[in-house]
Amino acid sequence: MRRTDITDPRSGGDPGSRERWRPLAQQLSERFTAAGGSDEEMVQAAVTTILDAERRLGAHRPDFCQRVVPLVIRALRRHRRERIRGRSVGGRPLTALQLAVVAAEGELFRCLRRSPTVAEVATHLDMAQHQVVTGLEAGWPPGPGGFTPRPEDP
Structure with missing residues (x-):
């Protein structure tokens, strides 16, 4: 995602404009960060998109x-998809992680005769649950058929 320099007059306005849209950007970016936390990189991507739309x-x-x-x-x-695909988890490239998770799922499915939980796959592979979730997310197709996070219940 393109970075916007707020001191540049061509960047979409004054710094006050950037701060005006920050609450909306934070609210939207919280849907895409784990445990409802605030990821500054995601907030900046959201603000940049809003400023570009405001300019247009x-x-x-x-x-x-x-x-x-x-x-x-x-x-x-x-942005999240690019970030997930562009990193490795625990020193293993995502393709290897994806293959390990899929193989473990298949093996556990044959043993348990049901779909395994994330915790069961993590225990079987001797890794953290968040790594298994990352491997699963990386395998989801981009676009309309991919993962869509549900809004949090109030």
């Missing part, structure tokens, strides 16, 4: 938020 569409339109929220969600999904 104009924030004074009555339907600006309705138009910008889907754009931000798509940008955050893309």
Whole structure:
């Protein structure tokens, strides 16, 4: 995702404009971070997308938020997907992690005669549960058929 320099006059306005959209960006980015935490990189990606939309569409339109929220969600999904695919977990490349998780799932399915839980796969592979979840997420197809996080219950 492209970085925006807030001191550059061509970047979408003054620093106050960036801070005005920060609460919306934080709220949307929390949907894509683990345990409801705030990931500054995701917030910055969301703010940059909002500022680009503001520059193109104009924030004074009555339907600006309705138009910008889907754009931000798509940008955050893309950002998360690029970040997941661009890293390795525990020194193992994601392709090896994916293959290990799939093989363990198959083996446990044959033994248990049901789909194994994340905890069972993690125990079988002797790794942390978050690594198993990362391996599973990396195998999900991008786009409409992929993983869509459910909104948190209030």
